[in-house]
Each structure stands twice: as structure tokens, then as C-alpha cells.
Amino acid sequence: xxxxxxxxxxxxxxxxxxxxxxxxxxxxxxxxxxxxxxxxxxxxxxxxxxxxxxxxxxxxxxxxxxxxxxxxxxxxxxxxxxxxxxxxxxxxxxxxxxxxxxxxxxxxxxxxxxxxxxxxxxxxxxxxxxxxxxxxxxxxxxxxxxxxxxxxxxxxxxxxxxxxxxxxxxxxxxxxxxxxxxxxxxxxxxxxxxxxxxxxxxxxxxxxxxxxxxxxxxxxxxxxxxxxxxxxxxxxxxxxxxxxxxxxxxxxxxxxxxxxxxxxxxxxxxxxxxxxxxxxxxxxxxxxxxxxx
Amino acid sequence: xxxxxxxxxxxxxxxxxxxxxxxxxxxxxxxxxxxxxxxxxxxxxxxxxxxxxxxxxxxxxxxxxxxxxxxxxxxxxxxxxxxxxxxxxxxxxxxxxxxxxxxxxxxxxxxxxxxxxxxxxxxxxxxxxxxxxxxxxxxxxxxxxxxxxxxxxxxxxxxxxxxxxxxxxxxxxxxxxxxxxxxxxxxxxxxxxxxxxxxxxxxxxxxxxxxxxxxxxxxxxxxxxxxxxxxxxxxxxxxxxxxxxxxxxxxxxxxxxxxxxxxxxxxxxxxxxxxxxxxxxxxxxxxxxxxxxxxxxxxxxxxxxxxxxxxxxxxxxxxx
Numbered sequence: 001x002x003x004x005x006x007x008x009x010x011x012x013x014x015x016x017x018x019x020x021x022x023x024x025x026x027x028x029x030x031x032x033x034x035x036x037x038x039x040x041x042x043x044x045x046x047x048x049x050x051x052x053x054x055x056x057x058x059x060x061x062x063x064x065x066x067x068x069x070x071x072x073x074x075x076x077x078x079x080x081x082x083x084x085x086x087x088x089x090x091x092x093x094x095x096x097x098x099x100x101x102x103x104x105x106x107x108x109x110x111x112x113x114x115x116x117x118x119x120x121x122x123x124x125x126x127x128x129x130x131x132x133x134x135x136x137x138x139x140x141x142x143x144x145x146x147x148x149x150x151x152x153x154x155x156x157x158x159x160x161x162x163x164x165x166x167x168x169x170x171x172x173x174x175x176x177x178x179x180x181x182x183x184x185x186x187x188x189x190x191x192x193x194x195x196x197x198x199x200x201x202x203x204x205x206x207x208x209x210x211x212x213x214x215x216x217x218x219x220x221x222x223x224x225x226x227x228x229x230x231x232x233x234x235x236x237x238x239x240x241x242x243x244x245x246x247x248x249x250x251x252x253x254x255x256x257x258x259x260x261x262x263x264x265x266x267x268x269x270x271x272x273x274x275x276x277x278x279x280x281x282x283x284x285x286x287x288x289x290x291x292x293x
Numbered sequence: 294x295x296x297x298x299x300x301x302x303x304x305x306x307x308x309x310x311x312x313x314x315x316x317x318x319x320x321x322x323x324x325x326x327x328x329x330x331x332x333x334x335x336x337x338x339x340x341x342x343x344x345x346x347x348x349x350x351x352x353x354x355x356x357x358x359x360x361x362x363x364x365x366x367x368x369x370x371x372x373x374x375x376x377x378x379x380x381x382x383x384x385x386x387x388x389x390x391x392x393x394x395x396x397x398x399x400x401x402x403x404x405x406x407x408x409x410x411x412x413x414x415x416x417x418x419x420x421x422x423x424x425x426x427x428x429x430x431x432x433x434x435x436x437x438x439x440x441x442x443x444x445x446x447x448x449x450x451x452x453x454x455x456x457x458x459x460x461x462x463x464x465x466x467x468x469x470x471x472x473x474x475x476x477x478x479x480x481x482x483x484x485x486x487x488x489x490x491x492x493x494x495x496x497x498x499x500x501x502x503x504x505x506x507x508x509x510x511x512x513x514x515x516x517x518x519x520x521x522x523x524x525x526x527x528x529x530x531x532x533x534x535x536x537x538x539x540x541x542x543x544x545x546x547x548x549x550x551x552x553x554x555x556x557x558x559x560x561x562x563x564x565x566x567x568x569x570x571x572x573x574x575x576x577x578x579x580x581x582x583x584x585x586x587x588x589x590x591x592x593x594x595x596x597x598x599x600x601x602x603x604x605x606x607x608x609x610x611x612x613x
Contacts, residue, residue, distance in 0.1 A: 036404050038408075084577065084581065087581060094402075098351060098403060098404055098407070101351070101404050101407055102532075102536070102576075103580055103581070105529060106533070106573040106574070106580065107573070109533075109569055109570075109572070109573035109576075110569075110570050110573040112569075113566040113567075117567075117570075228412065228415060231408055231412075266423040267423070270416050273415055273416045274416065277413060280401055280405060281397045281398075
């Protein structure tokens with residue numbers, strides 16, 4: 001009883017890191033720009049495919065494909081921002097959130113069907129010679145690739161945290177989150193800050209996609225599920241807190257693992273959604289709960 | 294009565310006559326099936342529009358009502374219960390869900406309502422998939438006596454009733470209240486229009502017609518997975534059709550549904566997923582540049598035309 005439970009929880013923590021990383025980009029973009037990009041899951045999917053093909057065609061080690069996914073997604077992010085989202089920056093907040101939500105839906109449909117046309121509906125995953133390797137500790141298995149993935153997720157969190165707190169650009173981003181009008185008056189180009197945040201958000205989705213392709217599997221229809229995972233994590237962690245997002249991801253992963261252990265795997269997805277609904281309703285301002293008035 | 298009102302009545306009459314006479318005009322069942330699909334989408338999009346367009350609440354879990362209507366209708370009907378009472382019960386269950394979730398859901402404003410309903414729709418989608426994993430097929434006896442025509446006429450009736458209801462609603466005090474809530478919730482409240490009450494009524498009406506469409510779906514299809522009508526794609530289709538046609542208008546969802554199915558049929562002959570890429574692009578363009586959809590485009594063109602020919606007869610834009 002105890003060992004299988006511990007095993008489930010370990011898997012929960014390992015996937016939780018990826019949940020956090022999936023939410024990190026969404027949360028950053030929402031915090032800076034108030035864009036609710038519901039095609040975030042599709043961006044993640046594109047990152048997964050970028051790594052998959054670099055791995056298959058060029059034989060690059062899966063973890064070393066991350067830079068390719070980052071560059072690819074940064075470019076996609078730039079194009080999407082220039083084409084669509086830049087027009088939204090000046091709208092009133094409520095209209096902005098609603099319109100970006102609608103555009104995100106259109107976008108998720110387009111990206112999903114492009115992926116379907118290019119790469120068929122098959123499930124893909126990156127399998128390499130060390131995919132099956134695991135460290136066993138007190139009877140609990142720690143698959144090596146998932147451990148490395150968790151490590152990479154943690155590195156991303158730390159790197160973003162350092163970037164936002166230690167660099168001038170990072171401070172400009174944080175100032176825009178706090179109060180974009182005041183930031184603009186201090187000479188910060190908020191349009192460029194928005195663009196940068198959007199590109200970083202897309203790149204982070206790309207890294208998360210790579211890790212999903214390595215440890216789990218990807219397919220063109222995975223987007224909605226991962227968008228929901230990212231939204232749930234963002235709400236659980238509380239907006240505006242980077243480390244909160246990590247905690248939210250780990251919490252979601254562990255909760256799902258415990259649910260599938262006690263109630264069976266079929267209700268794994270639902271428990272997160274129900275918690276999400278509860279948090280939304282019990283805190284009427286929902287995601288904005290931690291924002292200062 | 295001015296000539297435009299007469300023209301409109303004549304057009305609507307001709308359309309209805311055309312729909313009624315269609316089965317005797319065309320030989321092929323495929324055309325009838327296509328029109329059934331259009332009518333299903335007209336009902337679904339119009340029902341979404343009542344909450345999403347009139348009160349401005351973006352419901353992304355609409356498929357839950359559609360799915361519940363189909364699930365309840367199908368279960369009762371295939372276990373021997375008469376068809377129409379089964380459908381009514383299906384609508385009743387959809388309305389019941391609307392009443393249960395209404396008050397907590399409307400605590401959420403704007404986009405939070407949208408993602409909340411999205412999550413709710415997903416909960417039902419997954420749960421129904423877990424609880425009813427087997428395909429639902431009509432019993433052999435019902436299958437042997439399957440006829441397309443009664444189903445076709447049911448869909449004609451369903452779509453006409455839904456569009457008529459959204460017309461009556463738009464011209465009623467209640468409908469005006471809903472639009473006031475959409476435009477400025479606080480201002481509406483200060484004039485004595487209860488925002489929550491109007492949103493709830495809109496949600497209930499919306500759920501009722503979505504449940505009815507689900508009932509029609511259960512009546513029409515020979516076999517499908519009970520989970521299928523709960524799929525988020527039904528919501529997204531309805532949202533996109535409504536926006537492309539013209540959100541908040543009466544004919545918008547109708548035009549959007551027609552346009553969607555025609556484009557889908559036209560493009561599906563060439564390439565499988567292309568129509569969804571085209572439609573998604575169109576949807577984004579409408580959100581960005583043409584918030585009133587095709588209806589607005591049409592009235593803009595007409596106004597331009599009127600201005601050029603008879604400058605003195607320019608009329609203010611109409612709501613429909």
C-alpha cells in the first residue's frame with residue numbers, strides 16, 4: 001500500500017514540475033499584458049513537435065533539442081504578436097481579455113489543424129536509449145528522463161526569477177505588471193515589454209512541450225487539455241507569483257496522482273478542474289485575487 | 294408598412310416554403326442531410342447567441358447543455374419512452390443544470406465566466422466518457438423503420454421555433470434588459486434592471502434550446518458515442534458561427550451556420566482539415582476588424598450604396 005502510493009506521489013511531483021512550467025509562460029503573459037492566450041497549449045504542442053523532428057531527423061539528444069524548440073517558438077510568438085496581439089494592447093482591460101480569449105480560440109483551431117495536416121493524428125513520443133532508465137530508492141522508481149525534466153523546469157523557474165529581479169529589462173517587465181501607466185510615464189516602452197513577455201511566454205511553452213514529448217507523448221489535439229492544466233495551475237498558484245506557479249503545478253500533479261491512486265485513473269483530469277472551479281467561485285475575482293487594488 | 298418590412302415577410306415566407314417543399318424538390322438524401330446539419334447548427338448557434346450575444350456572457354461550456362439534452366433523450370427514448378416527452382425531459386435536465394450552475398457561475402465576470410464554463414463543460418465531457426463508454430445505437434426495430442423525412446421536418450420546426458424565440462426575445466422588454474446588461478452592467482443595475490436575473494433567464498433559455506438541439510441530435514443519429522455531443526468542438530463551432538454571422542443579432546447565427554456548412558462542404562471535397570483553418574482565420578479576422586460579423590458588413594455595404602444613390606433616404610442602422 002505504502003510503496004505504490006509513494007510511487008504515485010513521486011510521479012505526481014515529477015509531472016507537476018512540467019505543469020508549473022506549462023503555466024509559467026501563460027502566467028507571465030497574462031500578468032504583463034492581460035492577454036488570456038488560450039492557444040498556449042497549442043504552442044506547447046508545437047514545441048513538442050519541433051523537438052520530436054529535430055530528434056528524429058538529426059539524431060540530436062532530446063534534451064539538447066530544447067534550444068531548437070525555444071527558437072522556433074520565439075519566432076512563432078513574435079509572428080503571432082505582430083500579426084494579432086499587438087492590436088490588443090491599447091484596448092480597455094475587459095475587452096482585451098475577451099478578445100484575446102476569442103482570438104486564442106481561433107488560433108488554437110488553426111494551429112491544431114495545421115499540426116494535423118503536417119504531422120497526422122498519431123501519438124508521438126521521443127524514445128531514446130536511456131528512456132527506460134530509472135533510479136530506485138526505497139523501492140520507489142525515479143525515471144531518469146523525468147528527473148532531468150523536473151530539473152530543467154526548476155532551472156527555468158530560477159532563470160526567469162533571476163531575469164525579472166536582476167536585469168534592467170526584467171525590472172521593466174515587473175514595473176509594467178505593477179502599473180503599466182506609471183511604467184509608461186517612467187519611459188518604459190510598454191509595447192516592447194508586452195512583446196518580449198509574449199515571446200518569453202511562447203518559448204517557455206516550447207520548453208514544456210519538449211519535456212512532454214520526452215517524458216510522455218504529444219499529438220495535435222493535446223492543446224486544450226494543456227491549456228486547461230496551465231489555467232488551473234495559474235489559479236492554484238495565484239497570479240503574479242513565479243514560485244507560486246511552481247507550487248501550483250506540484251500541487252496539481254500530486255492531487256491528480258492521489259486521485260488516480262484512490263479513485264482510479266479516469267477521474268485524474270476532473271479533480272483538477274473541480275478544484276479550479278471551486279477556487280474561481282469562492283474567490284469571485286478569481287485569477288486577480290492577489291492583485292492589489 | 295414600408296417596403297422593407299413587406300420584403301422581409303415575403304423573404305421569410307419564401308424561405309419557409311422552400312424548406313417545407315425541399316424534400317419533394319430534391320431526390321438525393323445527401324442534400325436533406327446537409328440541410329439537417331445546417332438547421333442543427335442554426336439552433337445551436339442561436340441558442341448560444343441568447344446568452345453570448347444578448348447578455349454578452351461568453352459561455353464556453355455550451356456543449357454541456359447540448360450533450361445533456363441528447364443523453365437524456367436518447368436514454369429514455371431507446372428504453373421505450375415516447376420521443377417527445379423524452380426530448381422535453383432532456384430540455385428540462387439541461388435547464389436544471391443551468392439553474393444549478395447559474396448563480397455561482399455569474400459570480401464570475403467576463404473572461405473568468407468563459408474559462409469557468411469551459412472547465413465545467415470539460416468536467417461533463419470527461420465524466421460522461423467515463424460513465425457511458427459504449428456506443429449508443431438504435432435498437433434493430435427502430436433502425437428498420439428509420440425514416441429521414443420526419444427527422445427533417447423536426448429539424449425545420451426546431452430551428453424555426455428557436456429563431457422565432459430569439460426574435461421575440463430581442464423585441465421584448467426582457468431582451469432589452471439583457472442587452473442593457475451587456476452594454477453597461479452597472480448602469481443597467483442603477484435603472485432597476487437586475488443583471489443576475491437577466492443573465493439567469495438568458496442562460497435558462499439558452500440551455501433549453503441547446504437541450505432541444507441535443508434531443509434532435511439523439512433522434513437523428515443512428516449511432517454515436519454518448520460522449521460525442523459533449524465535446525468542446527460543439528461549443529467552439531457555435532461561438533464561431535455566431536461571431537462570423539454577427540453576434541447579438543437575430544440573423545447572425547443563421548447566416549453563420551449556413552456559411553459554415555457551405556464552406557465546410559465546399560472545402561472538404563478538396564482537403565480535409567482546411568475548412569477549419571479557413572474558418573479559424575475568418576473568425577480571428579471578424580474579432581479583430583469586424584465585430585458585427587457578416588451582418589455588419591452587409592449593412593455597411595448597403596448604407597454605402599444607399600448613400601450614393603439616394604442620399605436623402607439614409608436610415609439609421611437597424612438591430613437585425
